[in-house]
Amino acid sequence: MSTPNQFDPSRRAFLGATMGGTALSIAGLPSQALARINAPHEHEKLKETTEVFGFCDMCYWRCGLKIRSRDGRAVKIDGNPEHPNNWGVVCGKGNAGLMVAYAPNRLKYPMKRVGKRGGGEWKQISWDEALNEVAENLNKVKKEHGSQALALIGHGSWEKPYHRLAHAFGTPNTTSPVFGLCCGPRGLANMMVVGRNLTGNETIDLENCKYFLMMGRNVTESLHNGETLGWVNGVANGAKVVYFDPRYSITASKADEYYALRPLTDHAFLLAMINVVINEELYDKQFVAEQTLGFDELKERVKQYTPEWAAPITDVRADDIRRLAREMAAKAPSVFVYAPRRMTRSSNDLGTGLSITILNTLFGVWGRKGGVFTPQKYNVPEPDLPEFKHAHIAHRVKTGGDFDFSAMDIPSEHIVDEHGKYQRADGAGVMGRWPIANAQYGLTNEMWRAMAEQKPYPIRALITAGGNGFLNSTNYDIIRKALETIDFYVAADVIPNEMNAYADILLPEASYLERYDDLQIGGAREGYVAVRMPAIKPMHDTRDAWTICKQLADRMDLGAYFPHESIKELLDDRLKKAGSSLAEIEKVGILKTARDDKINFPRDHGNPLKIKTPGGKTKAEFVPSMLKNMGYDKALDYVEQVRPKDDEFHMTFGRVGYHTHARTQDNIWTADFMRENVLWIHPEPATKRGIKEGELVTVTDQKGRSGEIKAKVTARIRKDTIFMVHGFGHWDKRMTTAYGQGVADSDLASYEVEPHVGSMSMGLSLVKVEKA
Template sequence: MWKRAVCTKDCPDTCGLLVQVEDGRIIRVKGDPDHPYTQGFICKKGARFPEHVHGAARLTEPLRRTGPKGSGEFEPVTWDEALDEVAANIRRVADEFGPEAVLPYSYAGHMGLVHRHSGDAFFNKLGASRLDATICGPAATAGFKASLGSGPSTEIQEAAKSDFIIIWGNNTLVTNVHAWPHFLRARKNGAKIVVIDPYRNPTANEADRHLMLRPGTDAALALAVMHVLIDEDMLDHDFIATRTIGFDRLKERVIDWPPARAAEICGLRETEIRDLARAYGTARAPYIRSGWGPARQLAGGMAMRTISLLPALVNAFAKPGGGITRSLGGAPGKAASLLRPDLRPEGTRTVNMVRLGHALTELSDPPIKLLYNYLSNPAAVAPQSAQVMAGLAREDLFTVVQEMYMTDTARFADIILPGASFLETGDIYRCYGHNHIQIARPVIAPVGQARPILDTFQALAARLGFDEEVFSLTEEQCIERILAESADSPFMDGVDLDALRRGEPVRLNIPANPFEHGFKTASGKVEFYSQSMADQGLDPLPDGTPVRDPEGGDAYPLECITPPHPLLLNSAFNEIESIRERTGGPKVLIHPDTAKTRGIEQGMAVRVFNGRGQITALAEVTEDTRPDLLVIEGLHWPNTRPGAGSNQLTSQRITDMGNTCAFHCNKAEVEPLE
């Protein structure tokens, strides 16, 4: 029997799936051919979901720690014993230290609106410290919003009509594979594809041109492109006059960013920059697919802000096939009656999830005494892992982890609660890579004693005497509540709710060019000059000055970035043995010149290090990276690959906008492993 489902991983494609079930087991997973965006194919990772659900190492019963923290030594207990112990420790910590001594930690391990947010009401009622969930995209969001406003951007499918496509900091063939067919259709009709990225990844290999710029110099490149567009008058003057503000001030800033200056900063040739600008300025319908890479720098918000202004100079928005894509979707929203922010005491402390290491080891008044982790693996994904691990190892920290596998975080737990997979739960899914929504229902019953996250929080709420209605709602009731509270969104106008409830993908009411009738900025126009940024004490104009990792000075001469691995997604899919083995373990891409000066040869074990930590990896000596750049793809679990974990090298410093993490802004050194 084939059943419909939706991939819940943190990926813009949010694929519609068909799942083959026999005798209560998942046999096969494939793409839904009737899904307008998925169109019948999925990535190599998604095809391994049967192993994800039925893996031999899956946690299927509650566990209590019996050995030292981090040892991975546990004993089985019943659900009642586990929940009683968790509830008792929540009461103990709240009574002795105050409820803010409890910290929930979760993110996007499940992208459904019900289960991802199922703990919000519980922790608001408790009065626990509030988690500022900023670890991924807020810098990109803030930068884009400052220029073009909030809301969805150009639909990816529009790119099929473009004649000039820039993929800027997005490894499409790895992280957004369903966009690629639309780019190929454009190429078939004569379009050129340019990739801007610090290293030659699979997408760059398939491009017509690749600009291998230094990390963190994207804004400088964008300003130099603006310089050429203005200097050679490749502008839409009517659009600039009527639909933008601050152009004269922009011109004054752009004068200081000629291609020669940017070439030196970016590590590019001046001719490369001029050719890019002229191709963009003379294109019939230029299109930009912006990724998250440029925003994962200390000046990442400014980088995204600057890139986002380019379409306004040529009015790419009005040209079929032109525009810029950052994020799509936009409805349904999170239902306030499910989140219950009104239950949270006024003035409750907020903890930025980027600074978990600091929170667990240095925060006081009160210190964190209970960590409740779900839908995330912070021991691997949070920056400055050594400090995170030190915090997790505290014997006075009671840690609860709801998880499917023995992750690095789960190994530090006092209680592990076995979680149900997305194929064993129901939910409603919105997307950020296309404009469709879908409801999925369980295709099989939970394996063993695994339970959905919603059920777990409701059971804990009952033990703590929380009696609000939200703590008794079923999955279906939560889904209906989300639909009801999103009914006034213009994106939901005309949506076929009956088809949605049948599990079919349904398109939101979002035009392919959502900028047609204006921009959701304070002025209603494109803001070359942003008064809102000035009010925050930020530079109101684009600035291309790179901001580098300030720690360590000249001791660590190489840049280091940590982009996605083709077979992993954040730290997910490490649990699947066949995928884990195919990755071959962590590798670091090193330019031949860099390797030669350090006595490093192909395949040699090396140590990559800085003042925050170190990892071991195999050297991949290749011209696919720059001489001044190390590239470490993916997040390998240290507990399965000793010495792995690239976030040993990353910093807890916060970006210029969005309060997020600069994962690609690291200075490091590499040497042969003795």
């Protein structure tokens, strides 16, 4: 263990010199702010322009960047034309990344809470004080309650070292909203059927696809450059677009056909499509025969789901369903049933996800040009580290797990596994709770509940790395109670928000323009590894995530898990094991393997698709055996969804092209595009309520939660549905641009739990709208 530097306030107060500079005195007193420039004539070099490579942090697609700096200031963000995530394109959000670094409201110095938790009073402390305090408090929790009493919630690329730190500490309770609050059910469905999750940077051969059946995948507004670009190219190459959404989005306006699907009924429509494809023998017969299992059972199970059955449920005519199925089959395998980006909506998201995957599988899209390609990998080994205490949990579902199927009814009080190790507190990967939920990313919603209720066992400390529990999740009471219940909360972030307002210690992070981070390793048509380099020095007194975690690990006797002296050393070590080096990748930003059609499209070259399902099968499973073992194959069957009464609406929300989650509303440049969200409402119900364009309305859900928001009266939405853009309605006054702008959809969305996966069913909320 290395010894932490001891804080010495008297020494710190009078340090005037820079690392390389010499001390300055003014009026006989030592300088407090200034130092002499060490190198002669250094200021003459100030106007030199430099360019470094990075990858974006403004959303979770991670486009490759080139960042130009002059005078120590980042001045322009461009795309890296070699990066497969964006091929040189940067969106509005990406351009506004400069204002993450230069935001006046960002967190600038390590802070310690001085008033009551959440009261909003802090004092500036040194990094040594902050890190010592965090280490002491976490060690205290470990001593009194055990290492499992720590939870980590991360959200963003910077979270990786925090996960490592928490695993080294010895807790299984690390989580990220990506699964339980966003993509979980669809990734899981793909995994169960074909053994790959198809989330993150989806491996769709967009350019060559000839038919997109888009289930609310609003690719032009919930946009990711490479994906949007590929889709646009696909359309330019002649692809037909059929788009389903209760709202006429911009993507709908670009589609050949648009269907205002009844909210939450995607599953019914898809089951009817499967029914037609099977009954009319429109499927890829060779693929189904050679590389799938369970076709006959599937056929039997979907027999009842005829287009005539689906039509009154979905508001899509039966003959349209038949025609769409036939049209797609004619273009297969260069077709794709496109899942929504976020699939935490209905009370059967697993079933919806399964039906999408099944339909894609029937069309034989896997490993085919114009369908889904098999990605390549750039093999960059992780560093050698001591084994983590709960390492076996993380990959449960992916690897087939080590479940004991004979013990289904384990009560939630059963908190340790057969090895005597603690199960995850959120129940992800735990028999008897949420066994199929991803145990690496966990169920963030259930982790908040575990903290609030202190069940199934006490969670006494929390680390958050980015994220905003309130505006990303939906049950504010649970989150507030959790934050008030635990003994110690440390938050690391670049910006202030409603969640980190509760922190006992705030660690200000350098933004993505100011730091190295661990490598970006992706699988596209080509395998790649990309580097993030600092374009400028860290602003204020901020540090990068890896350094923060390393310095905490050293203080907690966990230094063996962070064996490198610096993040640069880690990157160089990893890259050298892959036959390159940090110096080499810094010249180009990205290293790639060449595209190889034989690998990307094995079935176009006479080779079978490599499949390994969690059920241990080497063929795609239409009725996944793991789900059957757990009784969850019932998700294949349609479940009736909630319906609004005459005076109610389905509550829907989604993204817009210039904001990401709840992170960009306080960015002055993105706010310039869109400062507040508005409520989309159809003219007919609006007139009935006397609501005019721009007027303030009150939205209230069945639980009595409500908010005031301006109305956008538009025929571009169903009469039984309202919509608002996600991420607004901030109530943290520290966010001076975002504060009080619009309404938080997260405080109106449902917090019911999807009964198979444990993820949230946010779309079940029904609301009333009245003039304010």
